[in-house]
Amino acid sequence: MMRRLESLFLDVATMAVVVLALMIFFDVVSLNLFNVSVPDTVIIVRELMVVAILMPLAAATAQRAHISVEFVTNKLPPRLVSWFIVFGTVFAVLALLPMILSGYKDLMHQMRIGSEFYGDLGLPQWPGRLAFVMGILLCWIRLVIMVFQDIHTIVTKGQLDLS
DSSP states (O other), rough: OOOHHHHHHHHHHHHHHHHHHHHHHHHHHHHHHSOOOTTTTTEEEEHHHHHHHHHHHHHHTTTTOOOOOOOOGGGHHHHHHHHHHHHHHHHHHHHHHHHHHHHHHHHHHHHHTTTTTTTSSBBBBBHHHHHHHHHHHHHHHHHHHHHHHHHHHHHSSSSSSOO
């Protein structure tokens, strides 16, 4: 189920990037050819950036595709490196909790008061907040799963497969 959700979020992020690129393209063309801007392009692009960046976060986490610095750990025994990876994952789980809580509070606040962006279309602010919370929450769930899987792997096999 997690893989399907991560794949769905990745597809949504991909669509967001395509729509984002098309919006910028049409805005530039309409501005240069017709001297008219597409309404609320800056707002829509900014909100789509949230979707494009946060929705694929869990999929990147599952693939361990985040940037890492290994020049120190390359000299350590693989079992110790495995425990460092678990420590880093637990740290990330704890670090994301305040972001999830804050994002959730902001989402509920935006939905309750119904605030809109200042612009021609009066777009609501809550969809971007929802994308933020969903992306971070799915990443957090993936991290929690990885903690338990990694500990199980270290205990049963002695170390993680670091290749």
